[in-house]
Amino acid sequence: MKLTRFDIITVDIPMRQSVRHALAERNVARNILVAAHDEKGGIGWGECCPRPYVTGETIDSVKQDLTTTILPQLLGNELASFEAAADMLVPQLDSMARNQQAAFCAAELAVLDLAGNRFGTSAGMVLGPVQTPQVRYSGVIATDDIESVKQNAAFMAKFGVGDVKVKVGASLESNLEILTTARTILGDQVTLRIDANCAWSAAETIRQLTAMQSFSLTGVEQPVPGEDIDGMRAVTAAKLVPVVADESLCSLEDARTLIREQACDVFNVRISKCGGLINAGRIDQLAREAGLDCQLGAQVGEAGILSAAGRHYATRSQGVRWCEGSYGQLLLEEDITEPDITLGPGGIAPALDTHGIGVTPAPERLQRYEHARLTVSA
Template structure:
């Protein structure tokens, strides 16, 4: 496989409803979509969702990284087989500046995997050398900080869909009211975890978690600021409720540090913030070796491209405790892919077969919501 051209699309797609948590309120998506074209006429797609409050990166910085580092790295490169591509992807992750631009790395990596899968008639999972272990996957519902009336409406939607797992955004004075409402509407059979998005200090978190325990919460995600590893450790040692590291986990180095400190019980792995499949699998392996479980998270506003990538990752690992994502048509005004990847009753969704990501990108929609397009020819 040899590349002919690469396009970067800066996408902004309106949400059907604002999404609010303690760090941000979002009313639209903000994504970086990469399209690579091969000399044989195939196209591969990838996506990254830079979030400054998580990874410190921005789309403008991602684009600069492409121009200065990634495009020169791609120039003249030929991929004769999956092994050569995997070796290139490892070099890509080690590229100077990659740790500051994980969304750019994820978008390019996924686009290359998608194109390669189409060229070699393999799924993304197969190109990576992973074994698909799952037929169906079970996704979680996620409900953000909404007005109480809207919150109750969403709880009834969760009940109607017979979801088995629910994540609630918390971090304000109405947390206990919302948890009580959730249990009243949904009962005790559903698994409910909470996500504070860095809302508390360690001491506040310990107190809040103790108050929430009577509602049977199964885990607490990122209770303290992303840089407060000591705070995570203190909380983990003070409660029997598992603590999930999200904003604190953006790289392989973060995973090693969290594991060495025994600062959490669960890694929240997200392809974009962690720099793609290769880094995500390395983080998962660190967790396995140190007794830290893992879940697959998703980024608010991701399109079906990144949702498909997440599903390919999730279907290869049968020890993920939670799976998030595939919300596109529930959140976005319009998705950029033809297929509907939204989970069904009970959060159940089928695995994807490929070739590549196994999706069809709608070029007209991609261009409709692109506020910027940059093309690189003659790679």
């Protein structure tokens, strides 16, 4: 198999409702897809969601990194096996900066999908075999409008979701109102955790968590800014609620820093910001060795390719504490891939074990949402 051409396609997919947190509000998913082509007409697909406030990447920086560095180095490579494709990717992954993680992810997934299709194996095999036949996804409430909180919570209760993450903000009063509303509708059997998206200081985190004790929160995600490792350490040491690192965790180096500084209890592994499947596996491995847990996270607006990649990670890890993503048709007006792998009732979804990544864009839908296209060829 020879890598002969890559397409970089920007898509804009409208979302069913806008999603809001302390760092961003979004009602269109603008993602980048990469199509990898081989000499026999085979195609593999990758995806990323560049986020300036997570990895420092933008749509333009991802296009730039893909066209000038990442894809030219992959073009022309001849690969004799799926393992050879994975081996080719590792040195390049090691050379990526923190602000190139999403760009690399899109290229990596495309190559793994293509090689998996060609050599008859799942792209997930870079993480090893399936460990668990199905996983349970959490619901996420990301609004401070109480009517919307009520509607979201009612939908999740009816859908049978077992775990819910609630986005919180600066105001303790507003946060308590959101949590009270969610708890009242969801009942005591559903676990609640919060994500502050960097909104607080360490002292403010302890004040807010203390005031939230009656909700029996199972986690607090990224309470302080991503670069505030001292703050993360202080909140973790307080042991009020397990601390999840999200914006603080993108690269393998970030994972090592968080472990060394004892700055969290759980890693939020999102495939796009963490540089793809191979790096997700390496970050997961570091966490296990350090006695930390991992969760599968998602960028808001991920389409089916990233959902599938996340599914591979969650089902092939030794065990993730929570899963997010695979919201497909629940969040997007229309997902662009087939088959539909949107999570089912209760948030349950099965492992994927077909060749490649397991989903592919439907041509007419891709065309509908395509915003721009570039080609990189020899």
